[in-house]
Structure formats: structure tokens, C-alpha cells
Amino acid sequence: EAGVAQSPRYKIIEKRQSVAFWCNPISGHATLYWYQQILGQGPKLLIQFQNNGVVDDSQLPKDRFSAERLKGVDSTLKIQPAKLEDSAVYLCASSLTVPGGGDTQYFGPGTRLTVL
């Protein structure tokens, strides 16, 4: 079974620039998550999709972050404009069943973003 794929693996940008991250979940997984992991901390949930609908985006800074999962498979997370404090690893995860059940989440390798 192929795992969660993410690209790019690394990205360096200047503050106020924009950046986009891509995620392809495990085939058949209905739920997709984007997490932000700041160095030395645990992952923090940004947004959760069930198929192509948003389940929870309460911790997404909507003035600069946006995400979509148009066909219920791949997802894109965008930051515009980036700030220095956005430097972090952005992790995508997916799980098999619908949210609410506490099912196992499988993580991708992450995208390490550095904002200069």
C-alpha cells in the first residue's frame, strides 16, 4: 500500500511571498488532515476534510491560509502572504473512515517551509 505523498519536501521563500503544498492521501482514505509542526512541538491541526468537504478549520489562520480538496482526493494548502512565524513542517495525514471515530492517521513525509 502506497503511503501519503507530499511535495515539495523543502521550500524556502521570502516573507510576504506565497507558497503552495500538495498532498495525495492513501487510496480510499476519506479523511485528510493538514497539520503544522513547529520545531520542538507536536503537530497542530490546521484543517480536516471528509471527502471534499471541510469538517474542521477552526485553527486555520484564514486571513493567509487556504486549503482545498476539490475532487475528494488530492489536497492543496496555500499560504499568502507568508510570515516568518509560518516557518514549520507542514504534515498531511489521511485516515480510512469518516471523522469522529478516532481512526488511525497515517502521515506523509512533510514539507519543511523556511520563511526568510
Added chain:
Amino acid sequence: GENVEQHPSTLSVQEGDSAVIKCTYSDSASNYFPWYKQELGKRPQLIIDIRSNVGEKKDQRIAVTLNKTAKHFSLHITETQPEDSAVYFCAAFSGSARQLTFGSGTQLTVLP
């Protein structure tokens, strides 16, 4: 919302000794508690999990215990090996918040 506290933040043990990492949670509606291992520069990987209807679960050298009354759960690694060195994260899934909240992580170092 859910709050997960994890201790200690760093832990060094001699190879062959046991390691214990403890977490507490605040939301009594939490019902699923996974533990992830993250090696430097790599993705978090699930190593063991436990649900609220079970008090203990074991998988070879790894075990997790859950005390719902006290709202805490622990990871136990026996006969530690150098390859166990990594950051370990606990997490709690809240049925009411419908999301997984992670602890701050424990850097485990197994000294040869």
C-alpha cells in the same frame, strides 16, 4: 478544547533499561489515544494505540496503559535499543472536538 500534557520532555536511558513517558488529557470525552514515533527529519509513525474501553495494550517491547478516571496514559518501552532513540508524541482524540490533539513530545535517547 482538549489539552494534552506530556512528560518528560527529554529522557536518557541505558540500552536494555526501560523507558516510561506519561501524558495527561483534559477532555473526558476523549476515547482514542495513539502514540507516534518521529525520527529526525521523518514522518510521525504510529507505534501503538489504545481505546477508552481498554486499560492496557502490549505489542512486544511496547505497552500503553490508560487510566480514564485520572485522565492519564503512559507509554512503556522495555529492553530499550539504540534504534528506539527518537521523539515520541502522545495524542488524544476527542469525540466532542472530533480532532487529535498532540502532546509536546519526548526526546528519548538510548545510550549504548
